[in-house]
Amino acid sequence: xxQLRAWIRKQLPTDGLGFFVSVLMLSICSFALFIAAVNRxxxxxxxxxxxxxxxxxxxxxxxxxxxxxxxxxxxxxFYETKLSANNKMSCGTCHEQKLAFSDGRPVSLGVDxxxxxxxxxxxxxxxxxxxxxxxxxxxxxxxxxxxxxTDPHEMGQSLEVSVLKLSKxxxxxxxxxxxxxxxxxxxxxxxNALAQFERTLISADSNYxxxxxxxxxxxxxxxxxxxxxxxxxxxxxxxxxxxxxHCHGGPKTFKELFHNNGIDSTFSDxxxxxxxxxxxxxxxxxxxxxxxIALTAPYMHDGRFRTLEQVLDHYSDHVQESETLSxxxxxxxxxKNGSHLSLTxxxxxSIISFLHMLTDTxxxxxxxxxxPHLFSKK
Amino acid sequence: xxxxxxxxxxxxxxxxxxxxLWAQTESTLAIxxxxxxxxxxxxxxxxxxxxxxxxxxxRDGKEHEFKGVALFELLKKAGVSNGAQLRGENxxxxxxxxxxxxxxxxYALPEIDPDFTDQIILLATEKDGKALxxxxxxxxxxxxxxxxxxxxxxxxxxxxxxxAKE
Numbered sequence: 223x224x225q226l227r228a229w230i231r232k233q234l235p236t237d238g239l240g241f242f243v244s245v246l247m248l249s250i251c252s253f254a255l256f257i258a259a260v261n262r263x264x265x266x267x268x269x270x271x272x273x274x275x276x277x278x279x280x281x282x283x284x285x286x287x288x289x290x291x292x293x294x295x296x297x298x299x300f301y302e303t304k305l306s307a308n309n310k311m312s313c314g315t316c317h318e319q320k321l322a323f324s325d326g327r328p329v330s331l332g333v334d335x336x337x338x339x340x341x342x343x344x345x346x347x348x349x350x351x352x353x354x355x356x357x358x359x360x361x362x363x364x365x366x367x368x369x370x371x372t373d374p375h376e377m378g379q380s381l382e383v384s385v386l387k388l389s390k391x392x393x394x395x396x397x398x399x400x401x402x403x404x405x406x407x408x409x410x411x412x413x414n415a416l417a418q419f420e421r422t423l424i425s426a427d428s429n430y431x432x433x434x435x436x437x438x439x440x441x442x443x444x445x446x447x448x449x450x451x452x453x454x455x456x457x458x459x460x461x462x463x464x465x466x467x468h469c470h471g472g473p474k475t476f477k478e479l480f481h482n483n484g485i486d487s488t489f490s491d492x493x494x495x496x497x498x499x500x501x502x503x504x505x506x507x508x509x510x511x512x513x514x515i516a517l518t519a520p521y522m523h524d525g526r527f528r529t530l531e532q533v534l535d536h537y538s539d540h541v542q543e544s545e546t547l548s549x550x551x552x553x554x555x556x557x558k559n560g561s562h563l564s565l566t567x568x569x570x571x572s573i574i575s576f577l578h579m580l581t582d583t584x585x586x587x588x589x590x591x592x593x594p595h596l597f598s599k600k
Numbered sequence: 601x602x603x604x605x606x607x608x609x610x611x612x613x614x615x616x617x618x619x620x621l622w623a624q625t626e627s628t629l630a631i632x633x634x635x636x637x638x639x640x641x642x643x644x645x646x647x648x649x650x651x652x653x654x655x656x657x658x659r660d661g662k663e664h665e666f667k668g669v670a671l672f673e674l675l676k677k678a679g680v681s682n683g684a685q686l687r688g689e690n691x692x693x694x695x696x697x698x699x700x701x702x703x704x705x706x707y708a709l710p711e712i713d714p715d716f717t718d719q720i721i722l723l724a725t726e727k728d729g730k731a732l733x734x735x736x737x738x739x740x741x742x743x744x745x746x747x748x749x750x751x752x753x754x755x756x757x758x759x760x761x762x763x764a765k766e
Contacts, residue, residue, distance in 0.1 A: 353702075358702075477702075479702040479703065480700070480701050480702050481701055499625060500628075500700070501625035501626075502627050502700055502755070503700060506700075506701070545734055546734065548701070548735065549735035549736065549754075552735075
């Protein structure tokens with residue numbers, strides 16, 4: 223001990239000021255360590271990654287910033303069956319990763335064994351969506367989650383019961399504390415965490431993205447399909463086109479628009495009109511994303527088309543007239559004065575091969591989006 | 601007597617229902633944001649403003665006569681800063697116009713103000729003597745000096761005045 227003290231004394235400067243400075247340095251260091259230890263509880267911002275051509279036109283609510291801890295909790299909750307009345311259903315039941323977070327059914331089956339009114343939507347690039355659902359009735363991911371959680375034909379459980387069930391677990395109070403700094407679980411925090419996870423579901427690595435980034439060369443057929451998809455027909459100038467891009471275009475192949483795309487002439491589901499009350503919105507639905515569209519059959523708000531071939535037949539030959547049919551589908555034809563798009567069989571096949579370019583296998587296999595509860599069982 | 605009264609009452613109630621339903625389903629135009637009086641206008645409310653018309657070439661390459669009211673007058677009515685007030689920070693105000701289908705376009709406030717420009721941007725309700733059709737009306741913006749018609753937004757539902765916050 224004596225020796226040690228002598229050794230330290232030798233190492234340290236012996237004059238008064240030097241000693242003082244050393245002590246000061248030491249105390250600053252230990253203070254910094256102390257702060258770092260305390261700060262371990264402050265959630266870390268989640269770094270969003272997406273190509274520049276997706277743009278930054280999105281709003282994340284100031285009171286629910288995206289953090290790594292919040293996203294992790296949100297992922298746990300997304301796959302949590304305790305959030306349903308029969309403890310068997312989670313968001314993941316109707317939104318399966320391998321199907322780009324859709325469920326492969328025309329309409330979905332809820333806890334009460336009855337069917338939902340509409341087709342489950344793919345959850346892709348929601349960061350850029352501002353009005354959620356087929357009719358755009360929900361203005362944020364935070365508020366959206368309440369619908370599936372509490373709807374008797376979906377998960378069918380009140381938020382209060384969900385809070386109680388989660389509070390009784392070993393894991394969740396700790397996860398909520400890590401994500402939000404408070405161990406108390408509340409309905410709002412459940413919604414916030416789910417929203418944080420959903421914002422990270424970004425699909426930006428399809429062959430189409432790679433083509434835009436200059437790292438993928440499309441086949442001739444894909445290229446033909448892409449051109450048809452993006453361009454309007456102009457029989458006067460002998461230019462063939464399908465004009466899909468008018469509603470489905472851009473680097474994200476998503477524009478937030480609401481249209482009646484002519485699948486019906488009378489409307490058992492009035493769509494957007496239900497929300498706005500405006501008769502001009504009768505039969506309008508949100509233009510859904512076409513990202514991973516080859517994986518998200520069946521198609522349309524009621525899942526009426528089983529295949530992309532049927533979808534192309536619709537747009538080419540069967541668009542139905544009505545008061546609210548989109549003007550972008552009226553009188554758009556590859557024939558002079560034609561009433562329908564009238565694509566050839568080969569053109570339909572080409573457009574479908576372009577649609578397959580939108581499949582993003584990185585997205586559907588991303589381990590960060592998978593069911594975290596399965597790890598323990600593996 | 602009693603029967604007559606109930607019959608009459610149901611009739612009145614039915615009429616009321618029809619009227620409210622009808623009122624609900626008519627398209628309206630909302631002006632909101634940095635305004636002193638937010639407005640919700642029906643087509644008939646525009647009768648209070650001076651009618652203006654423009655003969656211009658539309659996307660179809662043909663000339664049409666559009667009739668309506670000056671967008672500026674509507675903004676003025678809503679109390680949007682204009683004329684001499686358009687200085688300082690008011691010069692970074694924008695007008696975001698949204699259509700029923702979610703399509704959006706943007707103008708800077710001075711682009712609409714008669715102290716800055718002679719162009720009269722129109723909120724049109726008529727084309728060639730007829731009310732604008734479904735998918736185009738009831739309200740459409742006509743900006744004669746824009747060579748490309750992309751900002752001649754159809755089916756206008758809302759006009760929001762805002763501050764650029766960068």
